[in-house]
Amino acid sequence: PEEDPSLPKIYVITPTYGRPEMIPELTRLGQSLLLVPRLHWIIAEDSYNCTDIIIDLLNSLGSPYTYLLSPMPKGYREKKGAKPKGVSNRRAALDWIKEHGNDQDVLYFLDDDNTVNVKLFDEIRFTKRVSMFPVGFIGDYRVSSPIVKKDKSLDFMIVGMVQKIAVDMGGFAVNVGFLREHVNATMPYMAGYEEDGFLKSLNISLNDIEPKAEICTKILVWHTKTSKNKPTSVNISKHTDDNIIGLVKNMKKLTVIK
Amino acid sequence: PEEDPSLPKIYVITPTYGRPEMIPELTRLGQSLLLVPRLHWIIAEDSYNCTDIIIDLLNSLGSPYTYLLSPMPKGYREKKGAKPKGVSNRRAALDWIKEHGNDQDVLYFLDDDNTVNVKLFDEIRFTKRVSMFPVGFIGDYRVSSPIVKKDKSLDFMIVGMVQKIAVDMGGFAVNVGFLREHVNATMPYMAGYEEDGFLKSLNISLNDIEPKAEICTKILVWHTKTSKNKPTSVNISKHTDDNIIGLVKNMKKLTVIK
Structure with missing residues (x-):
């Protein structure tokens, strides 16, 4: 797509890890992302070594990317129970963006098995602080979404989350300058608390949140899951x-x- | 993508049916297909009525499509056991192509949950009779593929299938003129025998088959499956x-x- 250099860049952060479905997942996601102008894809792999087939795929797709190695620290890997998956990957990507991004740019977390309608990127491109929007296929309500009410000043106000589920990782986008203003912002190594912990570390208040996707009534991203092949x-x-x-x-x- | 009208058109035939994952699946597949020039997408739904959200999606993608209603005949729908899924859909699409396609064009069956690397379309575009190539994630070998040997004339010869598994629906492409030459070609209403029955009705011999994807050594299409959401x-x-x-x-x- 044609590139307008004045357009804010969108950094899509995709954690990945080795398994039979990795290349098919990255192929179909990467092909969708090719449709989006001014998009830079950051693939952060949970691995100590470069994986040639990822690099081959990224080169054959031919759009801008950064490939990071970001293994889960050994202590968490060996822990029993739920592991903080993808945290090390997303932290590495956040560090990279803080170093290389411009303040007007935007970052978005998108797992390799999720499904995104590329219209979402038009919605989030001009995020001033934090955009939020529904994600399909989460929990009993089959959706994670902010609850948005009109307030007196005719702007919109987020009053909570459907079913009080935490925000999903694919349910928000963050302005890079806003991230930089919060020097201690980070994602905690706590399974199930990654999103909330990150948003809290950004110290956001309800006024910072910009509801997107027709005031949080449309689903433009789904938490699809792919069956595993042994x-x-x-x-x-x-x-x-x-x-x-x-x-x-x-x-x-x-x-x-x- | 730019369109060269002398290029054979590829008709991609995608059967679909109503379920929560339908729109996400069609969204990510349709977005990949947008990257391919001279591609016409035929979506054939197992339904008696038009589904607005499919039409909305197809219009918003903005590339050439045909939307067909092709419900499974009642007798098969009510039958116990394995049903011949997608047969009515594919038959309707074959009829449409026989009426509207040019002899140089090519048809390819691609289910809505499959994953395709768009490089596959470069491989199959000039199919003279029937192209064949591996499909990932099928059966015990995790692949369905022709077995190809070099023969004396230094051309290639298909001698069988890995594990004698039937050809997968996503594992071949057919030239439209070749389809037309076989006036009785059709897909049988027999669960598990759809592909074989169709290829037999085309009366193909081993010499008609063109091995693709680096002589059937690369996987460019996968039979991925998406977990269902109730x-x-x-x-x-x-x-x-x-x-x-x-x-x-x-x-x-x-x-x-x-």
């Missing part, structure tokens, strides 16, 4: 003179075959 | 003066809320 092992000893050797080699890179 | 019912009697009424109204259209 890596398998196969015996290819019979295939000495055909394509299966090459196919299996490629499937091993995808971690579909052990 | 429609829920909600009590919104408390929400008389906020956005939740409008949000729930939109979620009812999506069939996410009953």
Whole structure:
């Protein structure tokens, strides 16, 4: 798409980790993001080593990206119970944006298995502090959304969340200058409290929140989940003179075959 | 993308049916297809009535499409056991293509939950008879693929299928002229035999098959599956003066809320 350099840039932060569905997920998400002008994709992988197939995909998509390695600290990885997934990744991306972004730019967290209607990016591009909007397929109500009322001054006021569910990670966007103003802003290593903790560290009040997506009545992003495929092992000893050797080699890179 | 009218058109045939994930699935697939020049998307819904949210989505995507209603015949719908899903849809699309397509054009079946790397369309665009290529996430081998050997004339020959699994619906593309030459070609109403039955009705021999995707060593399409979200019912009697009424109204259209 054509690039207007005066347009605020949108940084999309996508944590990822190795599994058979990783490349398909990044492929379909990345293809959607190609439709959006002035978008910079930050892929932060939970890994100590670069993964060639991610780099190959990003290069073949051909749009601006930054690829970060951001492994979960060992202490959390070895902890029992719910782990703070993606926190290390998102922290690394926040640090990168604070160093490289402009104050007018905007950041948005988008997991690799989520589904986004690219019209969302028109909604959030001019975020002054924090935009919020509904996310589909969350909890008993099948949605996470701010509750928005008109107030006397005819602006809109967020009065709470549907079912008092925490804001979902895909349910808000933040202005980079606003992030910078809050030097201690960070995401806590606490499973289930990542979003709330981050927003609290930004010290936001209800007046800072800009309701988007037709005053939080439309769903432009969904927390879709993809069924997992277990890596398998196969015996290819019979295939000495055909394509299966090459196919299996490629499937091993995808971690579909052990 | 720029359109070269001499380029063969690709007809992508996508059967769909009403469920909470329908619009997210069509959104992310449709966004990927927007990247492909000379592509015409045929969405055939298993329904007796037009679904406004599909038409709205297709119009907002803004690329060429045809929307067909093609309900499963009542006899099959009421049958116990595995149903021939999507057959009526694909038959309707084949009829439409036979009437409107040009002989140089190509058709490809792509379910709404599948993941495609758009490079696949470069591979299949000049299909002379039938192209074949691997599909990820099928069966014990996690792939459906032709087995391809070099033969004496240094062309390639397909000698079978990995694990003798039937060809997957997303694993082949057909030239429209070749389809027309086979006036009795059709897809049978037989669960699990749809692909094989269709290819047999095209009377193809091994010499008709063109192996694609680097001689069937790369996976450019995956049979991903999305977890289902059950429609829920909600009590919104408390929400008389906020956005939740409008949000729930939109979620009812999506069939996410009953």
